[in-house]
Amino acid sequence: MGLLDGKVVIVTGAGRGIGRGEALECSAQGAAVVVAEFDADAGEAVAKEIVAAGGRAVAASGDVADAEVANRLVSTAVSEFGQLDALVNNAGILRDRTIAKLSDDDWDAVIRVHLRGHFLPTRAAVQYWKDAKRPGHVVSTASTSGLLGNFGQTNYGAAKAGIAAFSTIVAMEGARGGITSNAIAPTALTRMTLDLMPQEFRDKHDASVAAGEFDFFAPENIAPLVAFLCSDASAHISGKVFGVQGDSIEIFQPFTSVAEVTNGGKKWDPEDIPGRIDELFSASGIPAGAENMMAKMRYQILAEH
Ligand SMILES: NC(=O)c1ccc[n+]([C@@H]2O[C@H](COP(=O)([O-])OP(=O)(O)OC[C@H]3O[C@@H](n4cnc5c(N)ncnc54)[C@H](O)[C@@H]3O)[C@@H](O)[C@H]2O)c1
Incomplete structure (x- = not known):
């Protein structure tokens, strides 16, 4: 018995890194998985890996920020597996530059893949759940770069903070229909982050993994929380942002006003x-x-x- 027995889950950017781990875990928990991935070979390889392990999966290649592709993810889930129960928005890219050196293209590409790449699959999934009168679960991928800020990442941080806001509002709108929406801010060593780490850190990390110690930064560590948030066991949890890395699960407090000054009922000078x-x-x-x-x-x- 798994948390997702009989369920159908879409994972975007599932060809490698965190998304691959999420797709494998959702399958291990009993779900059929639509492996949505820009890089068709990587997506096919993950779908084959799931099927070879006895699971159910289909690869769906394309850019999740394209409406036709995003809509096709939901129709593929329904045509291949009969229904859709959860959507994991994970696909993402980095184009780091400080603001003075950031090109229009690097701004647009990052905002597009993350924000439009979350918006379009979520809209298609929510439309399906509302039409079918079914509950559903959305898990979106924010980042501490957006929640806290990170040097050189105005584009990525703006997109990721936007995703946290997007997820919270989807939760408000979905509440009456039993649609939950939560976001995660993960940390893991993947193709995206490996190059950002100093060699000394990578050597130390590789040595500890070779020594059989727990790999705190393995991308697979993100997946158990995501599988849970895709399941009906989390139906009472919505509109939250969780930090997740290694063996740690945190909860972030939303922006909160903590002090006020007023001007005695008059407009400020x-x-x-x-x-x-x-x-x-x-x-x-x-x-x-x-x-x-x-x-x-x-x-x-x-x-x-
Ligand atoms: N690795 C970290 O520490 C970290 C930290 C915070 C947030 N994140 C977020 O986690 C998510 C996964 O990152 P990762 O580290 O596994 O990166 P990764 O580069 O290893 O994997 C991302 C995958 O998304 C795919 N992808 C990119 N654009 C796509 C598009 N338009 N359509 C379909 N697929 C697309 C890529 O081909 C790739 O397979 C991203 O949203 C990232 O911003 C990662």
């Missing part, structure tokens, strides 16, 4: 603001200047691992 704004910083403990929120993460990739 800009000249009065300098004398009052510091009240916000002293009441909240938030510093006035730019902060590196990544440095305050519960675990530090480079310091501890």
Whole structure:
């Protein structure tokens, strides 16, 4: 018995990395999987791996930010496996540059793949669930780069913070129909992140894995939470953003107002603001200047691992 016995799940960007792990875990938990992937060979290989292990899977190649492809994912789930129960939006790319050097193309490509690549499959899935009067689960992929900010990633961070907001609003809209929507902010060593790590870190990591220690950064570590969020066991959980890496599952608090100054029922005069704004910083403990929120993460990739 698995958490997803008899269920049908679409995983986008499932040809490698985190998405591959999610597709394999959903299959291991009993689901039939639509392996959605831009790189057709990689997608076919994962679908074959699932079938060879006794599972049910079909590869669907194409760009998930293309409406025809996104719609086809849902119709493929229904035509191949009879229904759709969950959608995992995972496909993504990086084009890191600091803002002054960021090209129009690198901005557009990242925003398109992440935001449009989440919007289109989610719209198709929600339309299907509403028409079929069925419950459903959406899991979207945000990032600490969006929730906290990360140097050189205005495009990616903006997209990922947008995904967290998108997911929260899908949750609000889906609540009456039994449609849940949650987001994850994962961390793993994959093609996307490996090149960003210093050689010293990679050597240390490879040595600890060779020594048989738990691989904290294996992309497969993300999948158990995602399989759970695709299942009816999580039907009471929606609109949340979870951090996930290694053996850790965290919950993020949404943006929350933590201090206020008011002006006695009158419109503010800009000249009065300098004398009052510091009240916000002293009441909240938030510093006035730019902060590196990544440095305050519960675990530090480079310091501890
Ligand atoms: N690896 C991390 O530490 C990390 C951290 C935060 C967020 N993420 C997010 O997790 C997700 C998976 O990342 P990963 O690290 O496994 O990366 P990856 O590069 O290993 O895998 C991403 C997969 O998505 C596919 N893809 C990209 N654009 C696509 C498109 N338009 N249509 C269909 N498929 C497409 C790629 O071909 C690739 O197979 C991404 O959304 C990424 O932003 C990863």
